[in-house]
Amino acid sequence: MAVRNLSTQRSLKEMVKTFGLPRIIIVIFLITLWGISMSLEIPFGQLLSDTLVRWGMNGVLVLAMMPSIMAGTGLYFGLPVGIICGLIGGLLAIELNLTGFAAFFGAILFSLPLSAIAGWGYGWMMNRLKGSEMTVATYIGFSFVSLMCIFWAMAPFKSPEMAWPIGRGLRVTISLAGRYEKILNNFLSFSVFGVMIPTGLLLFFLGMCLLVRFFFTTKTGLALKASGENPRFSSSSGVSVDKMRIVGNIFSTILGSIGILVYSQSFGFLQLYTAPLFMGFLAAASILIGGASIKKASITHVLLGTFLFQGLLVVALPVANKVATLGSLAEISRIIVSNGVILYALAQKSGE
Amino acid sequence: MDGIGKEYHGNRVLSDVTISLKPGEIHGIVGENGAGKSTLMNILFGMSVIHSTGGHEGTISVDGEKVSIRSPLDAMTLGIGMVHQEFMLIPGFSITENIKLNRELTKENPISKVFGKEMRTLDLQHMGDDARKALDTLDMDIDQWAKIAGLPVGHMQFIEIAREIDKTNLKVLVFDEPTAVLTESEAVNLLQAMRAIAKRGIAILFITHRLQEIMDICTSITILRDGKLVAQKRQEETSIYELAELMIGTQVGELMRHPNENLAAKPVLLSIRNLKVAMSGEEVKDVNLDIHEGEIIGIGGLAGQGKLGIANGIMGLYPSEGEVTYQGKPFALNDTIHALQTGMAFVSEDRRSVGLLLDSSIELNIAFTAMQRQHKFLKKLGPVMQMDKKAVRTLALNMIQDLDIRCTGPMQQTRRLSGGNQQKVCIARALCLEPKLLFVSEPTRGIDVGAKKLVLQTLVRLSEELGLTVIMTSSELAELRSVCDRIAIVTEGKIAGILSSKDSQVEFGLLMAGAKHGST
Amino acid sequence: MEKSLHNRVPRKPSKERLKSFFVNNLVTILFLVLCLVGLRLSGLSLAFYLNDIVSRVARNTFLVLALLIPVLAGMGLNFAIVLGAMAGQSAIIFVTHWGIGGMGGILLSVAICSPLALFLGYLTGRLLDKARGKEMITSLILGYFANGVYQLFFLILVGTVIPMNNEVLVLSSGVGLRSSIDLSGGLRYAIDDVMRLSFPLFALYCAIGMLVLGTYLLIKARRTGKLEREKHYIVLLVVSLALFVWSLITSLSLSAVNMVRVPLLTMAIIAALCAFTHFFFKTKMGQDLKTVGQDPHIAEVSGINVSRRKIQAIMISTLLAAWGQIIFLQNLGAFSTYGSHEQVGMFAAAAILIGGASVSKATISHALLGTILFHTLFIVSPLAGRNLFGDAQIGEYFRSFVAYGVIAVALGLHAWKKLMQGRKK
Incomplete structure (x- = not known):
């Protein structure tokens, strides 16, 4: 009997290990909060619609973590770089007075070459920083954001929607109303049982996931995956590991720029200046919650992680409001959860 | 005592x-x-x-x-001390600090009286005197306050010894x-x-x-x-x-094939002259070797002597220089792609950290190199090349059958395989490149006895059926003697001699111990 | 002595020495130039600048010095001094709540924050020891995480779980602290105001002290025959003599510089910390930490308990940060409840790197020089931005760009150098 007990204990431990402690805590937490919200008679349909919207709008940003992790450069803390490229694309689309889908896809198109170049430079730098990628990347991201603040403040955009009425430079947030606000969210959207399904948004997100999935079945994609998993194996097969790391970072940067455009159209605003600063951490936390590590990630991790994390944030706010009218609780839980998860991942033994 | x-x-x-x-x-x-x-x-x-x-x-x-x-x-x-093979010295410290490492002499100060021993100040004067004494014992007229960084290697060894001598109870x-x-x-x-x-x-x-x-x-x-x-x-x-x-x-392994006696008649496939390979721990200093078509040549020697460096150097995995002629043409060193494209394949001595993608499937492991280098098992989709899943699956199933890889299926992670089966996956990967020349390093390291024999049999069979030339590097002499035509013994980065597998144990022993230089 | 001369590496030609000096101190020299240009563009008067820089140096140096010991132990820049700062800040909040001001309040704050900081430091040390090789990013994220917990405590728990009846501090809803706290009438200037001295007089005393010290060292060097050090001491003497003359003249003149008041006790505390750090490096524990920093494997083999030493290093660092934050806040006088500790780690790291430190080497003089340069930039950049671009905001952005950028560049260079060294082997 005692022996059996021990073995079940051990298998439970094993299960916790494979599923990841933070993931278990968050699932339990999420279910509890859902339970509380039901008992507080917060409309569950509304919660679910919100979760779906935020799942779709954050998903691509989280997806941007994946190529970088797979290529062996760790969590993509350079995400602000990609985000800024996307924002510039978004601004150009407005400056050229585009609207609707033309504006959205135009924005993506404009941002592509920028993010490809930025991603290449970023990857080139990462190759010179092997071993301390994440720390330096964080600060490269930070300094790039503040450099761009200077740019925003002096940018020569003319459109009255974007520039301050007096003086120079761009507004802090730029409304997309009448441009491409919620263009994906509203595309083919419908509602079932009081749950709004943002069809276009979800389709776009899943489409991007499929694209990434497809990429990892191509020759380049496989070489990239192998380079991340075992650089020595790759180079013994004649694959240039450094080149693959650059490819991975270009891909991450491009996904980051598309990601912010998806995010912005749903949010309704382009957020400039210091707004991109911490987005990298949130995206990193999401994929880690999904079960990824700083060395391994999959589409499932992206889908699951984003859903859990966003679901938690969506439900935390109304619950907190009902329990005690404290708006900041949601923000605080976001800080604690996201950074806690990253810490947990970092404290794991690297490698095996 | x-x-x-x-x-x-x-x-x-x-x-x-x-x-x-x-x-x-x-x-x-x-x-x-x-x-x-x-x-x-x-x-x-x-x-x-x-x-x-x-x-x-x-x-x-x-x-x-x-x-x-x-x-x-x-x-x-x-009172037991050790002079380590890799120096336990801190380059940024002075000789004295290294000699007294974690045995520093200290003296009291007001703060240490309150906070305890850890706050005592170092007594540099006496530490230096002690170090001087130890160095003098060894006839070293070097400044005890000089930094380790920059000292010649020979000095470092002596400083390690000085550290041990300084221990009073040694x-x-x-x-x-x-x-x-x-x-x-x-x-x-x-x-x-x-x-x-x-x-x-x-x-x-x-x-x-x-x-x-x-x-x-x-x-x-x-x-x-x-x-x-x-x-x-x-x-x-x-x-x-x-x-x-x-x-x-005196143990001799079971003879698995008869050595080929008339090698000299066969053309030379690979000719190595003055090969140097900068592989730390297995440095190759000056190797000259001719390899004939169709032979199985063994490379033996003790660990650290440079036998492993030869294959790694020719495959371009470590920086190397020298003149290599392959199939009558000059061969470019430091270029893995060139090596792979001219029909060489390599089964690494380090299965787990070089030879395999441990978290990937067997089939990806087998097909990867051929896919990347020879564009096999790919299909074109516009501008992109995608993996041809069907072709890869067929290949993997064939290999699993041919080499008798025991697994649950081609999708199993290689991490979960036993050592012998992992080794077979590595060999399969090399084989699907259809090589003319196969480098196999330490093919039986860390696998059990039964599997060892299977792996060796596979190599022999491949050489016989496909006419493959095999360069097999191994620390196990018995194993080399049971399958190779000739065995080159590497000592201190050079070929100490080439023996036939029929030569006596003593011959091998002397070559390996560097006590005798045989004729090439 | 002859032996020692015999084995010394021949000196490089002076041209090459100059070049390597420039390369090795690139960041610092660049910054010096930047500060001078900024100073000129800002059009600030010397007195105004001195006034600002003295108060900023007094306020920040202690926090920067808190970074030194973990660097020594090879753990890189400890961005998690934020946790220490939180401990100090929490203590100040409670002491303010109880309405205890002056020196008594400061001592009480120190008494409260010390055990808390040691406890947090212990936890941080444990975590960083687990995340070997990733210490810096972990300490950075830990800072953010701790900030979340801090907010949870003071924004949610205060007033709900922890009773605190204080109309001035607590929000009108009764839950959570207000976003800024005023220390005037309480702890404000509690250390600074103990004794103040005009800047020229302060400089005069410093110069006299340096003269005495320099002469003593020079005589000692002459006696023991360490001739090569002689030059340094002579330079020191010349500099202090110049300072002496300048301060004497200024103090007798009617210059506005005489209005600049130096908080003597604060400076003395900083000097004491410098002396302690200097002493610490020479203790057994300091030597062990140095060993751990240079090569943890060798340290382990020679019987040093590496984990324990690393945890100790972080504990000391966290404790110093807590005290540093108290000094910081009493000088500031009023602070943002949820913001003023956030960037402590980042600013301290930027300062020490600007001073010429790297991830693996940092000295007291790096910390001092770096603090002065970094804060000079802080003072001048908004003004320079306004004068140059007509927008003070741009100067602000430039400032944070420089802070982040310096860290990125310094860390990047270090990683790159390490990689190149690895390749060479």
Whole structure:
């Protein structure tokens, strides 16, 4: 009997290990909060619609973590770089007075070459920083954001929607109303049982996931995956590991720029200046919650992680409001959860 | 001190070894790689590897008293010191600081009176004096305050020794392959210093594979093989030949194929001249070798001598230089792609960290190199090349059948396979490149006896059926002798000689121990 | 002595020495130039600048010095001094709540924050020891994480779980602290105001002290025959003599510089910390930490308990940060409850790197020089931005760009150098 007990204990431990402690805590937490919200008679349909919207709008940003992790450069803390490229694309689309889908896809198109170049430079730098990628990347991201603040403040955009009425430079947030606000969210959207399904948004997100999935079945994609998993194996097969790391970072940067455009159209605003600063951490936390590590990630991790994390944030706010009218609780839980998860991942033994 | 008696028995690595040391004695320990020398030393020093794996059997006694050594600190207090093979010196520190590492002399100050010993200040004056004394014992006229960084390698060895001498209670000093990194004259100096230390009544354990050095300075010698004590000899009652024979043993593996006698008639496939490879720990200094078409040539030698560097260098995995002619044409070194495209394939000695993608499927592991380098198993989709899943699956299933890879299916992660089956996956990956020349390094390392035979049989079969030329590098002489036509022995980065598998054990032993340079 | 001379590496030609000096101190020299240009563009008067820089140096140096010991132990820049700062800040909040001001309040704050900081430091040390090789990013994220916990405590728990009746501090809803706290009438200037001295007089005393010290060292060097050090001491003497003359003249003149008041006790505390750090490096514990920093493997083999030493290093660092934050806040006088500790780690790291430190080497003089340079930039950049671009905001952005950028560049260079060294081997 005692022996059996021990073995079940051990298998439970094993299960916790494979599923990841933070993931278990968050699932339990999420279910509890859902339970509380039901008992507080917060409309569950509304919660679910919100979760779906935020799942779709954050998903691509989280997806941007994946190529970088797979290529062996760790969590993509350079995400602000990609985000800024996307924002510039978004601004150009407005400056050229585009609207609707033309504006959205135009924005993506404009941002592509920028993010490809930025991603290449970023990857080139990462190759010179092997071993301390994440720390330096964080600060490269930070300094790039503040450099761009200077740019925003002096940018020569003319459109009255974007520039301050007096003086120079761009507004802090730029409304997309009448441009491409919620263009994906509203595309083919419908509602079932009081749950709004943002069809276009979800389709776009899943489409991007499929694209990434497809990429990892191509020759380049496989070489990239192998380079991340075992650089020595790759180079013994004649694959240039450094080149693959650059490819991975270009891909991450491009996904980051598309990601912010998806995010912005749903949010309704382009957020400039210091707004991109911490987005990298949130995206990193999401994929880690999904079960990824700083060395391994999959589409499932992206889908699951984003859903859990966003679901938690969506439900935390109304619950907190009902329990005690404290708006900041949601923000605080976001800080604690996201950074806690990253810490947990970092404290794991690297490698095996 | 009247002798240390030890008896170990554990994990088949080491069984029933007894060594006793008298003060002032220099005792040599010889043995091939894996003979159990390092395990023995780990036990003597109470390394955590020993205790985290269940301790050891037998007993150790110092001065007739039984002792239990559970940590390096215990060993230190008992007066057992070690001069490490890789230097335990901190380059940014001065010689004195290194000699007194974690044994610093300290003095009181007002703060330490409140906060305790850890806040005592270092007594640099006395530390320097002690270091000076230790250096003087070794006839080193070097400034005790000079930084380690920038000193010649030979000096570093002496500083390690000075550190041990400085320990007042030093009784036994272990030298682990101390001459491996030294030049000849430095080695002579070192041996002299060892004699001087022994004269002061300190017993020395000298581990080396250089039999000549053993004969030069040891008074008694222990020979280990496969974790067992083979013999213990007095210096005057043995010879270098006897030591070589004892070290290698007389076991001969089952002959799996008859050596090809008329190799010279076959054209030369690969000709290596003055090859140098910068692979740390397995440096190749100057190798000349001709390989004939269709032969299986073995490359043997002790660990660290450079045998592994040859294959790694030609495959472009480590920076190398020299002139290599392949199929009659000059061959570009430092270019893995070129090597792979001209029909070479490599099964690495380091299966887990070079040979496999441990978290990926068997089929991806097998097809990867061919896919990347020869564009096989791909289909075109516009501008992109996608993996042709069907073709890869067919390939994998064929390989699994052909090589008898025991697995749950082609999608199984290679991490979950046994060592022998992992090795077969590596061979399969090399084979699907359809190579003309196959490098196989340490093909049977870390796999069990049954699987060993299977892997070797596979190699023999491939060479016979496909006419493959195989360069097989291995530390296991018996294994080389059972399949190879010729065996080149590498010592100190050079080919010491090429022997036929029919030659006697002593010949091999002497070549490996660097005691004789055979004719090429 | 002859022996020692015999084995010394021959000196490089002076041209090459100059070049390597420039390369090795690139960041610092660049910054010096930047500060001078900024100073000129800002059009600030010397007195105004001195006034600002003295108060900023007094306020920040202690926090920067808190970074030194973990660097020594090879753990890189400890961005998690934020946790220490939180401990100090929490203590100040409670002491303010109880209405205890002056020196008594400061001592009480120190008494409260010390055990808390040691406890947090212990936890941080444990975590960083687990995340070996990733210490810096972990300490950075830990800072953010701890900030979340801090907010949870003071924004949610205060007033709900922890009773605190204080109309001034607590929000009108009764839950959570207000976003800024005023220390005037309480702890404000509690250390600074103990004794103040005009800047020229302060400089005069410093110069006299340096003269005495320099002469003593020079005589000692002459006696023991360490001739090469002689030059340094002579330079020191010349500099202090110049300072002496300048301060004497200024103090007798009617210059506005005489209005600049130096908080003497604060400076003395900083000097004491410098002396302690200097002493610490020479203790057994300091030597052990140095060993751990240089090569943890060798340290382990020679019997040093590496984990324990690393945890101790972080504990000391966290404790110093807590005290540093108290000094910081009493000088500031009023602070943002949820913001003023956030960037402590980042600013301290930027300062020490600007001073010429790297991830693996940092000295007291790096910390001092770096603090002065970094804060000079802080003072001048908004003004320079306004004068140059007509927008003070741009100067602000430039400032944070420089802070982040300096860290990125310094860390990047270090990683790159390490990689190149690895290749060479």
